Structure formats: C-alpha cells, structure tokens
Amino acid sequence: MNRYFLCCLLFLCIEFNSTPDSGFWGFFGHKKINRLAVFTLPPEMIGFYKHHIRYITEKAVNPDMRRYIIEDEGPRHYIDLDVYGENALDSLPKWWEDAVEKYSEDTLMAYGIVPWHIYKIKNYLTTAFRSQDADQILRLSADLGHYVADSHVPLHTTKNYNGQLTDQVGIHGFWESRLPELFSDDYDLFTGKASYVEDPQMRAWEAISAAHAAIDSVLRFEQELTNRFDESKKYGFEERSARTVRVYSYDFSNAYHRKLDGMVERQMKSAIKMTGDLWFTSWVDGGQPDLDPLMGEPPADTLSPGRGPLFRLRKHESGEDIK
Ligand SMILES: [Zn+2]
DSSP states (O other): OOHHHHHHHHHHOGGGOSSTTOOSSHHHHHHHHHHHHHTTSOHHHHHHHHHTHHHHHHGGGHHHHHTTTOTTOGGGGOOOGGGGOTTHHHHSOSSHHHHHHHHOHHHHHHHOOHHHHHHHHHHHHHHHHHTTOHHHHHHHHHHHHHHHHHTTOGGGGSSOTTSTTTTOTTHHHIIIIIHHHHHGGGOOOOOOOOOOOSOHHHHHHHHHHHHHHTHHHHHHHHHHHHHHSOHHHHEEEEEETTEEEEEEOHHHHHHHHHHHTTHHHHHHHHHHHHHHHHHHHHHHHTTOOOOGGGOSOOOOSOOOOOSSTTOOOOBOTTSOBOO
8 A cells, every 4th residue: 555545545535444553653743843843942033933923833744735636646655765785874875866866756756755854845845935925834844843853753654554564554653643742742842942954965864864763662662562461452443523433441551652652752843953954044044034024924824735746746637737
C-alpha cells in the first residue's frame, strides 16, 4: 500500500481501520507545533504571528490535505534513507542539484524529498518577506512548520514507514498521533527564543539524521512490548465521532511511551524550535520588514500554497486542472 493510498484510507475510512491510529504526526501534533513555534519569535515578528495564530495553527495540516489533490505532494513529507544504502546520510548529496545529478529527479521523488523541500520552502518564505506579501508569508510559514515537523518523525525517514516490513503495521500513527494525543499535555515544550540558522539546508539534514537515528528504538521497543502483551491487552476500542475504532490500549501506549524515554517530547520540542528558527531566519534574510502594516485578514480559506510554479496539480476527472 503506498503512502498516498494509506493516508486517503485513514482520512476517509477510519472506522474500517485495522491498523490502529495510523496517520501523520496527527493533525493534533502538527497544529500544536505550529502554534507553539509562534511564541519563540522576537518582538518584531510575534505581533503579526499572534494576530494570525489561528490560521498558522489550523493550516499546519494543509500539506497533508493537499496530498489528495496535488501531484508530487506526497514525497515532500518523508525520505526513505535506507533505500540509498547503509551510509545514506554520508552518500546522499546534501544539495538538491547534486542529488538530482547523482540519482535523477525521478528517483528522488520516488523515495521522498523532505530535507530539500524544507530548504526550498524556507527560500520561498524569505522571498515572501522581502516582497512583504502577507498571504504568502502566512501560507508558507504554515507549510514550513508542517514539513519541519515531518522531518522529526523517525518513521518518515525509512521505507519501513508503517512497520509493514516488520509485522508492526500501525506503528506510524501510534508514535506520532496516539502518543502525543495521550501524553503531550505533560510535555515541557518551552524552547526559548528563535535563533538564526546559518545553514538551513544543513539544519534540515541534522533533523533528518537525528530522527533516523531513533528508528531502531522505535521499532525494537514496540516489538519487545508486543511480545509481552496479550493481543487483547495491546489493543482497545474507543468512540470517535460516533464510531468505534480500534486503538492501541492505554496500558500498551503508556508502556511504550515510557520505554521511549521522552523521545516524542524531544522530537516535538525540536520541531517547534526549528520551525521558529526558520521563520525567524527567513524574516532576517528577507530584510527584516516591518510586519505591523501587514496585519489584516488571513488568506482566503484554501489549500493552495500560493502562486508560482511550485506545485503541479493533479488533473481532475473532468480533465480540468484544479485551481
Ligand atoms: Zn506530512
């Protein structure tokens, strides 16, 4: 099952879910990360972002929603490092043009491009600040927070993204949706102030590297607990939107969460910090414009990431491009 299909299935048919709680950071996690990143910003920026905090929060999930309608959106959320061999982090070119030259764009798109896409969106955001385009600043800020958050999820950096290769199907949403929903109220997500990032492209790779290093623990701990828990104790049922869905039980989730020893909290916190850092860096690189005159209405409620040639849209069934 490919990722696009997986996400559609989860979004539309959760009551048929035989793979408990699969998803993506969960809408809950993405919104929380974008929202909290606002509070890392300096005085020159925070007024504008607070004014639009509802938009920044709600639209944190736009890139996932776009996966259903935009060609090429899917690969922007992950990178299957392990398809490039044992030492992928050393052998994969860090810059997009070099990577295309070595592997071809088709190959890169087939296995995910999130670290390069973060850098690309950061540059678009810089341009939006330079041209003082409030709509674009907001859309791209919301998007950037999403991709940064995805780059912090260990299972977004492996071809075994949902445990499908190790008989652990469902672990993706378990880690990034179920655990934060159950336990993040107790997290300390205070990150301090945003700081300038000298090399955003390398910063994206650092995030990927840290996330990838955690995969072994993510998979192994779940397996160890599965061996200890009776199937009837591993799963439970909850009511969601008047439907009964199978979920990982509280006891199993709690045991796994404790074994992970703060990993989800650390990754969430790092995602918040990096999101604030890249918003701030884009603003600095964009000439530090005064944002006060830009406070107005948020952009129209649309999934569109904005203007420009960045996004190729899928053809509608009618044959018309979706606008
Ligand atoms: Zn995503």
